[in-house]
Amino acid sequence: xxxxxxxxxxxxxxxxxxxxxxxxxxxxxINRISSxxxxxxxxxxxxxxRQDLNNFGGFGQQGYGYNVEELHNEIGKILGLDSExxxxxxxxxxxxxxxxxxxxxxxxxxxxxxxxxxNPDNPRHAMRNMEVRDFDELENFLSENKIDIGxxxxxxxxxxxxxxxxxxxxxxAIWNFATIDLVVPEDVVLESVRLSESLFTLSxxxxxxxNE
Amino acid sequence: xxxxxxxxxxxxxxxxxxxxxxxxxxxxxINRISSxxxxxxxxxxxxxxRQDLNNFGGFGQQGYGYNVEELHNEIGKILGLDSExxxxxxxxxxxxxxxxxxxxxxxxxxxxxxxxxxNPDNPRHAMRNMEVRDFDELENFLSENKIDIGxxxxxxxxxxxxxxxxxxxxxxAIWNFATIDLVVPEDVVLESVRLSESLFTLSxxxxxxxNE
Numbered sequence: 242x243x244x245x246x247x248x249x250x251x252x253x254x255x256x257x258x259x260x261x262x263x264x265x266x267x268x269x270x271i272n273r274i275s276s277x278x279x280x281x282x283x284x285x286x287x288x289x290x291r292q293d294l295n296n297f298g299g300f301g302q303q304g305y306g307y308n309v310e311e312l313h314n315e316i317g318k319i320l321g322l323d324s325e326x327x328x329x330x331x332x333x334x335x336x337x338x339x340x341x342x343x344x345x346x347x348x349x350x351x352x353x354x355x356x357x358x359x360n361p362d363n364p365r366h367a368m369r370n371m372e373v374r375d376f377d378e379l380e381n382f383l384s385e386n387k388i389d390i391g392x393x394x395x396x397x398x399x400x401x402x403x404x405x406x407x408x409x410x411x412x413x414a415i416w417n418f419a420t421i422d423l424v425v426p427e428d429v430v431l432e433s434v435r436l437s438e439s440l441f442t443l444s445x446x447x448x449x450x451x452n453e
Numbered sequence: 454x455x456x457x458x459x460x461x462x463x464x465x466x467x468x469x470x471x472x473x474x475x476x477x478x479x480x481x482x483i484n485r486i487s488s489x490x491x492x493x494x495x496x497x498x499x500x501x502x503r504q505d506l507n508n509f510g511g512f513g514q515q516g517y518g519y520n521v522e523e524l525h526n527e528i529g530k531i532l533g534l535d536s537e538x539x540x541x542x543x544x545x546x547x548x549x550x551x552x553x554x555x556x557x558x559x560x561x562x563x564x565x566x567x568x569x570x571x572n573p574d575n576p577r578h579a580m581r582n583m584e585v586r587d588f589d590e591l592e593n594f595l596s597e598n599k600i601d602i603g604x605x606x607x608x609x610x611x612x613x614x615x616x617x618x619x620x621x622x623x624x625x626a627i628w629n630f631a632t633i634d635l636v637v638p639e640d641v642v643l644e645s646v647r648l649s650e651s652l653f654t655l656s657x658x659x660x661x662x663x664n665e
Contacts, residue, residue: 247661250654253654253657253658254650254654256653256654256657257647257649257650257653257654258647258650260653261647261649261650265634319657319660320653320654320656320657320660321653321656321657321659321660322653322656324656324660326656326659334551335547335548335550335551335554336547336551338547338550339546339547339548339551340648342547343648345632345649346649346652349649349652349653351652351656389659390655390656390659413659413662414655414656414658414659414662416651416652416655420557422477428662430655430658430659430662432651432652432654432655432658434648434651435469435470435473436552436555436646437469437473437557437558437561438466438469438470438473439628439644439646440558440561440563440628440644441468441469441472441532441533441534441561442462442465442466442468442469442532442644443602443626443628443642443644444532444533444534444536444538444563444602444626445465445468445531445532445533446465446626446642446644447533447538447601447602447625447626447642448531448532448533448536449459450625450626450640450642
């Protein structure tokens with residue numbers, strides 16, 4: 242599915258950042274915040290923040306600012322975090338483990354109900370809380386369970402094959418950690434995590450420090 | 454260190470993307486590409502690509518386009534990938550393993566020379582290729598080795614403590630995977646990986662599909 246309908250992806254990617262900061266404010270018991278205070282906290286300009294949020298509704302009031310809880314909940318809904326999602330993971334190596342054991346995903350409604358691997362009996366693949374099934378069982382599992390999100394934490398050589406199985410069995414959203422560009426049809430949402438891009442951004446700034 | 458000197462961070466974050474696509478083109482033996490062709494490949498507008506690259510020099514020629522190898526190398530230099538970096542990792546759980554075993558980082562010059570954990574003898578923490586040292590030894594190790602980048606793959610409760618040790622022992626760049634905002638001085642570069650932000654972007658698009 243094309244990510245450039247309606248609200249631009251650059252704005253969409255800022256929403257989870259707002260969500261995170263608002264969640265922290267809530268935990269601290271702060272109920273009200275202005276776009277200027279949010280700006281000081283987050284680093285985006287106050288006008289960027291207001292513009293971003295205006296895409297989604299009339300949050301905030303002149304002279305009052307935003308109600309933190311309300312805004313946090315509304316952004317949560319916009320991000321689809323008020324729903325429960327059934328998720329499978331293929332690839333039970335380090336990244337598969339990391340994703341499977343991250344409690345924040347479960348708390349946000351992402352329920353991993355199946356983990357698959359080409360080598361399910363490898364002791365390093367064993368998960369504390371869940372059986373690791375053989376990759377051969379994936380297609381069958383998908384025919385018996387309506388899965389919303391398929392996660393790919395396989396080596397890159399198996400990523401497209403995994404994606405293909407996901408796609409032909411009705412999965413409409415794929416979260417890909419493999420370092421390869423996947424081919425997916427228009428009606429499937431693909432989000433790829435590129436850790437090297439993050440690390441290379443770091444080395445850019447480190448190098449530029451040295452040149453100061 | 455502030456990330457808003459000179460070239461904007463939004464441009465910087467696109468550089469690794471160009472680097473990746475150009476690397477793929479090189480592998481396919483493609484030597485020459487226009488900004489229009491790059492645009493079709495990557496999805497950024499041709500004018501955005503030209504503008505981005507113009508920040509760094511006169512690459513490309515009217516009517517010719519870009520020389521793929523040259524541009525790939527130049528962007529690699531800009532990203533600091535022509536250097537070798539000494540790296541430590543603190544936190545030998547799933548993410549620590551994932552980061553330590555990712556060959557792409559080593560190939561790009563990032564050499565992990567020490568891995569630390571509060572529970573180094575946990576069999577699940579053992580690394581195939583490297584001893585996991587006790588967290589208590591970190592400070593000493595840093596005094597004996599000039600480390601460029603400190604990676605944090607600890608639970609969030611230990612992240613700031615780890616960052617503090619890194620900082621007071623001269624580390625100037627931190628790559629943080631813990632789900633917490635770290636406090637670092639102005640002269641330290643901090644890059645935080647936010648996996649939940651990626652996943653929540655996915656759920657936004659999945660939700661919006663349902664509403665079509």
